[in-house]
Amino acid sequence: MTTRYLILEDGASYKGVSFGSEATTTGEVIINSNMLGYQEVITNQIYHNQIIVFTQPSIGNTGINHKSFESIVTNAKGVIAKEYSNISTNRLGNLSIDKFLKQNNIPGIAGIDTRELARHIRIKGSMKGSIVDMDDEHAYDQLNASVLTNQQVDQVSTKAPFPNPGDGYNIIVIDFGLKYSILRQLSERHCNVTVMPWNTSSKEIMDLDPDGIVLSTGPGSPLNLPESVLDMIRTIQKSVPIFGMGLGHELFALANGAKIYQMDIEHHGSNHPIKQIITNKVIYASQSQGYAVDPKSISHDNLIVTYVDLINKTVQGIRHRDYPSFSIQFSPDGGPGPIDSVDLYDEFLENVSSQRR
Template sequence: MKKQARLVLEDGTVFTGKSFGAQGESLGEVVFNTGITGYQEVLSDPSYCGQIVTMTYPLIGNYGINRDDFETMRPFVHGFVVREHCEVHSNWRSEQTVDSLLKEYNIPGIEEVDTRKLTRIIRQHGTLKGLITTSDEPVESLLEKLKAPLMEDQVARVSTKNMFAAPGRGSKIVLVDFGAKYGILRELIKRGCDVIVVPYNVTADEIRRIRPDGIMLSNGPGDPKNVPEAIRMIQEILGEYPLFGICLGHQLLALACGADTHKMKFGHRGGNHPVKELATGRTYITSQNHGYAVSKESLTDTDLEISHIALNDGTVEGLTHKKYPAFSVQYHPEAAPGPYDSDYLFDRFLEQVAKFTKEEKNYAATR
């Protein structure tokens, strides 16, 4: 018999279900993801650090877990909520179950939850703090625990602690790791880049000593305003090298240029979000995972212009700098999981890098 588990929300709502994964207790921000597949990539996406993830698709775990589809070394979610957890996984690549993976990293899961009702609550009231527990404590006691503040140091928790290289013979790219998915590194390596991955708190001078051809600002968890050292670094380095920001990197570029960000009601999380590229009028289906967005009205007096917008709600999905070779997108062009419609942006970045490098060499030759 499976042990009973409960998901308690800060508004007093209680969902009772069955436990899978680790037993115990975990607190986090409850969010939902609309993906039909890709639960392994969701579990291992560092951008979910500090969050309890609800999957809206009703059956999770049917193709198991394999060694190839991780987006980082380990899962970072604080809890996993599903309608039905499939115990019998069936796929030729599968090596373990979702249950065993969560047990391995002490992450609690709860199944037999009405995820449609939970999603409606989040959509109506916004993201809520929640707690998954297998204890028999009274609800009143659990609600007291939910008064504790959510963590604000997620980026420091998920970023690499030391600089490391993924050698190549192409352009030298510094990847600033705010919680980078392997997908970003894969796309750069696939294009022959010589990638140097650096911690989130790298300084501008440390980057200059590497002498890169371009800089990539990765995705990551939490509020971008909780990473002030990164904002200062971008302000100092902007214009010296071509720059491409993804997700949290997009928000940090905006803050560094004088714009503002705000917390969304329930965010964008899934692999089917339509985004329009304003220059071409073309619509792309994108993979997204973010709870903060760049405030459109704050861009008025900056050197940034909007390049992409979300067709569902009009939020800012892309920015281009008017003076410097710098641009960013709120969504994930590396997908994983999701459609690969937007991987052309990596080629666009490297074209920008090549053009900038050529101009620098021509300038040096005329001095």
């Protein structure tokens, strides 16, 4: 095993042993507290440009299988774990995590106290880090000189439309960093889905005669996307029901006059308690969140808050007062995590049905 280091821009250094690719990499270091589902996390496009620190004690023991991908192209910059296993106990796991990371040129480090590292990040705040062979002055100079792209959505979104056929409602999914769990849920409801690039115009969408629009999750800041995306949402919501989630939720909020702020510490994990305001019902959901809607900026003339996080009180859902459109910050389909709120897809399709009538 080769010794490698995770170095942080505040000067901290963590020594471990290498697995996966031997590449040197730089990215934003984020903490993921999921106890299961490392494959879904690593293949989620929201982790573009990020080094993922898993706080679960061990990853790799269920291998890599064809049923758990959230994207085919993996854009994470690195993986940090307490320990990893190359022996799969899952009959579907024909590929080890070590080999999978090598295939995708993603470096990993094991043997690090990830709980202590998580505590450090939560105290100091989000920061850049690098996976390197030596934690010398040159490595820190390279890290501090590196600039991470703010064009993540353009890099992960599909470049051309593609279908996910069905015989039900005609649903357009705008791909800001699509999770395959979204397509799986729509397929279970027999929707005829067309996935479109992030910069598709409202005319191109309406030319396809959609019954409903899904604004997908995605990486990065919604503030880095052009005004044309917000104009598209404003135009479409007047005619067609919209369901936004994650980055799509933040864009839906911006399009309707709300403001977005960056959180001090990103939230990545499952089992977050979230309250539905109208019923006081508490659900548990998966979050991958670095930005949030400012509740003080929400105009009650056109938006109402539907869900709040019980831990930090962040806005987790909004609904439009005049149009049959809504959005949520969390992931209703798990991937990985609870599926307490998967019926939000049914609620969306009820809006679609009512609009068609």
